[in-house]
Amino acid sequence: MDEQRHETTALLGPVHPLLSDKEHECLSSYVRKCDRRLMFYLCMGYATDSLNKMALSNAKIAGLTSDLNLRGTDINWALGAYYVGCFVFQLPSNLILKKVRPTYWLSGSIFCWSLVTILTAFVTSARQLIWCRFVFGAVQAGYLTGSIYYISFWYPRHMVRRRMGFFFASAGLGGICVGPLCSVLTSMDSKWLPWQRIFVVIGAISLLWSLLGPFVLADYPDTASFLSSDEQQLILKIMEHQNTVASTQQVRFVQVKMALLDFKVWLWTAIDFCANAATQVNGMFGPSIIESHGYSPQTAQALTALTNFMAFSGMASIAYTARILRGSSTAIALSNILTICGFLLALCSSNPNVHILALFVFSFASPQPAAHGPAWQMCNLQGNTKPAMAAAMASAFGGLGPLATAFVYRDEDRPQYTRGHLVCLLMTVACFVVTLVLRRVLAKENRRRDLDCGDLEGMSDEQVQDLADNHPHFRYRL
Numbered sequence: 001m002d003e004q005r006h007e008t009t010a011l012l013g014p015v016h017p018l019l020s021d022k023e024h025e026c027l028s029s030y031v032r033k034c035d036r037r038l039m040f041y042l043c044m045g046y047a048t049d050s051l052n053k054m055a056l057s058n059a060k061i062a063g064l065t066s067d068l069n070l071r072g073t074d075i076n077w078a079l080g081a082y083y084v085g086c087f088v089f090q091l092p093s094n095l096i097l098k099k100v101r102p103t104y105w106l107s108g109s110i111f112c113w114s115l116v117t118i119l120t121a122f123v124t125s126a127r128q129l130i131w132c133r134f135v136f137g138a139v140q141a142g143y144l145t146g147s148i149y150y151i152s153f154w155y156p157r158h159m160v161r162r163r164m165g166f167f168f169a170s171a172g173l174g175g176i177c178v179g180p181l182c183s184v185l186t187s188m189d190s191k192w193l194p195w196q197r198i199f200v201v202i203g204a205i206s207l208l209w210s211l212l213g214p215f216v217l218a219d220y221p222d223t224a225s226f227l228s229s230d231e232q233q234l235i236l237k238i239m240e241h242q243n244t245v246a247s248t249q250q251v252r253f254v255q256v257k258m259a260l261l262d263f264k265v266w267l268w269t270a271i272d273f274c275a276n277a278a279t280q281v282n283g284m285f286g287p288s289i290i291e292s293h294g295y296s297p298q299t300a301q302a303l304t305a306l307t308n309f310m311a312f313s314g315m316a317s318i319a320y321t322a323r324i325l326r327g328s329s330t331a332i333a334l335s336n337i338l339t340i341c342g343f344l345l346a347l348c349s350s351n352p353n354v355h356i357l358a359l360f361v362f363s364f365a366s367p368q369p370a371a372h373g374p375a376w377q378m379c380n381l382q383g384n385t386k387p388a389m390a391a392a393m394a395s396a397f398g399g400l401g402p403l404a405t406a407f408v409y410r411d412e413d414r415p416q417y418t419r420g421h422l423v424c425l426l427m428t429v430a431c432f433v434v435t436l437v438l439r440r441v442l443a444k445e446n447r448r449r450d451l452d453c454g455d456l457e458g459m460s461d462e463q464v465q466d467l468a469d470n471h472p473h474f475r476y477r478l
Contacts, residue, residue: 023234027156030221030231034154037226039163041216042147043170045110048206049143050174051181052117053082054283055202056133058182058304059195061287061297067193073407074126079284080406081130083399085137090396093142102150102220105142107213110206112139117203121196145395149388152378154221156238161328161375165316168371172312175283178202179304186298255385265390267438268377271332272398274431275369278339278424280402282307282363285409285420289359292415293352310364315371327478328376329439331368336432338365343425347418355415362424369431373398380442380476401427442476449475 019027056064060075068074096105113136120132151163185201186194218224221235259265286307291300314335321331342362346355377394381387404427409420449472 026230026234030227030235031159033226037216038154039166041213043167044209045143046147046167047170047174048110048209049140050171051178051202052113052206054175054178055117055198057284057287058178058301059198061291061300062182062186062194062198064195067195068126068129070126073410076407076410078129078133080403081134082137083403083406085134086141086399087396089138089141090145090392090399093145093392102146103214103217106146106150106217107210109139109143110210110213114203114207114210117199121199145391148374148378148391152387153239157379160379164375164378165371169312169316172308172315172367175308176305176312179301179308183298183301186301256389259386259389259393264438264441265393267434268373269394269397270434271369271373271431272394273401274427274434275373276398276401277405277427278362278366279370280405281366281424282311282359284402284406286359289417290356293355307359307363310360311367314364315367328372329435329478332372332435333432335365335368336428336435339428340425343421343428346421347425350416439478442478446475
């Protein structure tokens with residue numbers, strides 16, 4: 001309670017009255033309810049998203065390539081098509097979220113991608129497979145950024161980073177399950193081919209979860225029936241101070257323009273782009289990398305549970321490493337260094353055991369910047385529209401990083417995959433450099449505002465709100 005009180009005081013600052021003991025108790029009750037209800041649903045939804053994304057990489061070694069007579073880079077195009085679909089539909093998705101009830105938008109996204117995954121089991125050619133993955137990316141595009149934005153208007157600013165950590169870690173939880181599940185499905189006997197069973201069963205699991213959404217989620221804190229009136233009033237008080245009340249505000253195109261022209265948003269986007277390239281190596285090619293060293297498809301699928309456990313452990317740790325290291329930027333830089341070590345290990349040795357060890361190392365470290373980046377960004381943005389737009393930009397353009405990964409890990413490079421490891425190594429170095437630059441920029445801006453608090457005299461309430469994180473009282477978190 002004391003820790004939460006200290007953080008809340010730091011959040012509100014001198015321009016807002018401190019919370020009373022009763023309000024602290026009320027806030028604790030509010031957070032518990034949201035964690036158990038909303039965060040649990042979002043996290044499990046993201047875990048099923050991970051299951052669906054990794055279905056293709058597991059289906060590949062379960063006979064998909066030979067049964068569909070895939071040639072050359074067909075499988076790479078199928079993997080890449082998902083990210084193209086995400087990119088095309090990512091930017092408008094969060095603006096649509098401002099017009100559509102979040103309850104239906106988020107659960108509807110899960111429902112749609114589940115149907116696409118199930119239908120993928122019945123493709124008969126490379127072209128159909130590529131189009132299915134494109135549509136899968138398109139309907140899935142709104143869930144990640146939508147969830148990030150959704151979390152930002154349910155939780156006070158200082159609590160967002162930890163929830164982001166749990167949210168991104170849930171993808172690793174899905175990854176832990178997908179390998180053993182696919183191994184069992186591959187070994188079963190049925191009228192469907194092994195890779196078809198993978199798509200149907202995984203799609204059905206997430207489809208069932210989507211049906212719970214309208215009964216579990218709520219649109220906004222001030223309209224949620226599971227909250228008491230005192231809890232609603234308190235969170236509205238805090239969110240009004242943060243300028244993040246979503247239920248009563250409309251899309252502000254001046255803030256859309258601010259996001260597009262803010263070079264700091266583009267630096268966060270660059271971090272996401274570089275980080276995501278390395279993050280997806282395990283998800284897209286982990287089973288293939290393991291199989292290339294002489295393991296059977298079923299064994300390779302089962303072993304990915306261990307690499308995905310490493311990824312889960314790494315992402316789960318971000319809820320605490322940023323606090324221990326006193327900033328997300330330091331945590332990103334440290335995980336970049338570990339990731340670089342993993343890729344160097346893979347590049348400098350031809351020993352199969354060393355390659356598997358390297359896969360474990362960068363599977364643990366590489367997802368952390370991809371999770372720290374959005375959390376760092378969202379706790380440094382204000383306004384009712386700018387955070388949504390910035391999150392969509394980072395996820396859309398940042399999500400193109402794995403598109404490069406999809407084409408540099410080619411079957412002809414097995415088992416060394418030198419080209420792929422080298423590209424991801426260079427992307428990780430770039431992520432490290434951009435992180436240090438952004439940290440320096442934010443620190444310099446904080447010092448400038450400490451010296452010049454600015455003058456808001458003569459500005460209307462709407463104009464002050466449209467300042468967003470350019471408000472002179474706002475300070476960036478490093």
